[in-house]
Structure formats: structure tokens, C-alpha cells
Amino acid sequence: MAEHDEAPEAGQPTDLQQALQPLRERIDSIDAQILTLLSQRAAAAMDVGVAKHRFNANDAVLRPEREAQIIRRLQADNPGPFPDKAVAAVWTEIISACRGLERGLVVAYLGPHGSFSEQAALDHFGRAVQCLPCSSFDEVFRVVEAGEANVGMVPVENSTEGAVNRTLDLFLTSPLRILGERSLEIRHCLMTASGSMDGVTRVMAHPQALAQCQGWLARNYPLLARDAAASNAEAARIAARDPSVAAIAGEAAALAWNLHLVASGIQDDPQNRTRFFAIGNMDTLPSGKDKTSLILALPNRAGAVYDMLAPLAAHGVSMTRFESRPARTGQWEYFFYVDIEGHRDDAAVSQAIEALRERAAFIKILGSYPA
Ligand SMILES: O=C(O)C(=O)C[C@]1(C(=O)O)C=C[C@@H](O)C=C1
Secondary structure (H helix, E strand, C coil), rough: CCCHHCCCCCCCCCCCHHHHCCCCCCCHHHHHHHHHHHHHHHHHHHHHHHHHHCCCCHCCCCCCCHHHHHHHHHHHHCCCCHHHHHHHHHHHHHHHHHHHHCCCCCEEEEEECHHHHHHHHHHHHCCCCEEEEEEEHHHHHHHCCCCCCCCCEEEEEECCCCCHHHHHHHHCCCCEEEEEEEECCCCCCCEEECCCCCCCEEEEEEEHHHCCHHHHHHHHCCCCCCEECCCCCHHHHHHHHCCCEEEEHHHHHHHCHHHHHECCCCCCCCCCCCCCCCCCCCCCCCCCEEEEEEEEECCCCCCHHHHHHHHHCCCCCCCCCCCECCCCCCCCCCEEEEEEEECCCCCCHHHHCCCCCHHCCCEEEEEEEEE
């Protein structure tokens, strides 16, 4: 073997190590600067917290419109190559940690640990929060209304299965407002304690998840009984104890409950997504790019829906969602769940809402929030 082909002796730097060393030193020095700046930012946020306390605005620690504005501005100014998506993810955590220094945020959602709602909640509010997993959507609304949690995260619609009806019904009577929205890719997995399907007689999941995977289940396990669970993560919790049960849930639930994946990505629609609403007791100020959600009931007469849409068009307000739910009066009456672009304080939106108020039998504004 020629001399220059010999492997380096132990302890001798390779060419690669020599090339990496100055680059890594540069990264270390940049990280030190980032940390200094993060500490300064955290101290500034603590001063904001003191000022809010001084003005008795303790319940205004969370300012969704300000958080949205910060992330939008940074993405707009982003020189690259750090990706815009990473800007959002990193600053969500920076703001979460700073907010946590002002005052801890308690976030309620449908649990247990490992649920998609938990993932949506942490993606939205960051990891520096206190989690309050609940056993139903009703409980999420109740604990936020009672002040046991500051905010909640609830699913409202899925791209395969449509509306999450219980959430829509709860909005009808709840005083809570929508503070924000988040869309999450929903990738379902089949999981068991052993990692095999031997001895498994039934598959458990939330009815929405069973519906989102019904084609795959019919093709692969047509004889398996299907049982509803309160949530997918709850099904995973049951499967961890019961070898006759396979659960359908997200990968996070397998990790949380120590299960093994039998199959991944089993949802019938590969683009399956769920939209979640962040809910709380306060109103959100305009952020510059907002949405407003409303519930309307219309008089039961010909042309009522058409008449309702006219003021929106007249004021140039775009509608991004239109959903109906039976009003359960036995009269074929419906509630309409409508999302429009803009904040309720915007002139065009407030004029359109006033015009709707004159035409609707019932109107409830669920909130304006950053789009
Ligand atoms: O600007 C504020 O009101 C803050 O409390 C600071 C801060 C931040 O870290 O930037 C933290 C929490 C709020 O939700 C918004 C922004």
C-alpha cells in the first residue's frame, strides 16, 4: 500500500476533521451570540410582564395578534437560507419560553398524552406551557370557561370526514372566543403492544379516525371488529394493556404509550389534515391579516341563504367556509357556521356583520383571530 493511502493513526486529525474544525468554531461562536441575544429577549419579555402586571393586565400575557405579527415580519424579512417554516417553528418556541417567564400558560386539549390535539396545541403555543389533557371536548370547553386552563385546542374539521360536530355544537352555547387556528397533517398508524397482529381481535380509535381509515381497514383487516374510543391516544393507552386490541393513532401516541407500529400512513387520503381552533376567554386584536368565525340562523323562507350572502359580497368580504348543522328543532332548520376574511373591527367586516344582524334570526360572533 502506498504511504499516502494509509489510514490515519488514532488521534491524528483526518482531512475531514481539519476542514470541519473552523466551521464548527464559527457555529459555536454564532450559537454563543444567539444565546446572549435570547437572554436579552427573555429579560425584555419579563419587563413586559412586569408592565402588564402594573397595569392590571395579567390576563393579557398571551397576545395572539402580536405573536402572529412577529412571525410574519420575520418571515417577510428572512434573508435565507434558514427556511421560513423553521423561522415559524423556532420563534414559536422562543416566544413560548419568553411568555412562560411572564406567566405560565395552561393549555387544555383532548388527551391523553400523544393525541393529535396535543401536537396541535404544542405546535401552536410552543413547548413552554403546562398541559391539561382532558377526556372529552366538553371538558376542554368547561376547564377553559372555569379558568382552570387559560386556553384550549379543539379540532373543528377534517379534510376527509368534514366537521367535528361536537365541537361545533359546543361553540353554539359557550362564551369562549376563537384565538387562532392551526392545520395539522394527520398521519394514522396501526399499532399494538407486540408489534404484530397475532391474537388481535379488534381495532380501536376515535370514530373520526376509524372513518378516515375505513378503506385501508376493509382491504387489510376486513374481519377485525372496530370499536370507538374517546380519542386515538386513549385507544393507544388501552392497546398498551390489552394484547387483543390494535389502536389507530399518530406516531406520537405509539411513543407515548410504548407501542410498536404495525403499519404507517394508513389514512385513505394521503393529504388528510385536521383544522384546530385555539379557544380562550379573551378577544384578539387585529393583526393585519385575520379571519372571523360566526354562527348564523336564518329565517326559514325561500332565498334566505342568498340574502345572507348579499351583504358579504356588497362589502367585499370573502367567505372561506360555510357549514350547516341541524338546529334540532325538528323543523328542518339549520345553524350556519361561516368563516370570513378580516377582523370584526375592520370597517368592511363590521358593516357586513351589521347587515347580517338585520337579516339573521340569530347571530353569534365566535371571534376574530390571525389567519
Ligand atoms: O408583547 C407582549 O405583549 C409580550 O408579552 C411579549 C411576547 C413575546 O415574547 O414577544 C410574549 C407573549 C405574548 O403573547 C406576545 C409577545
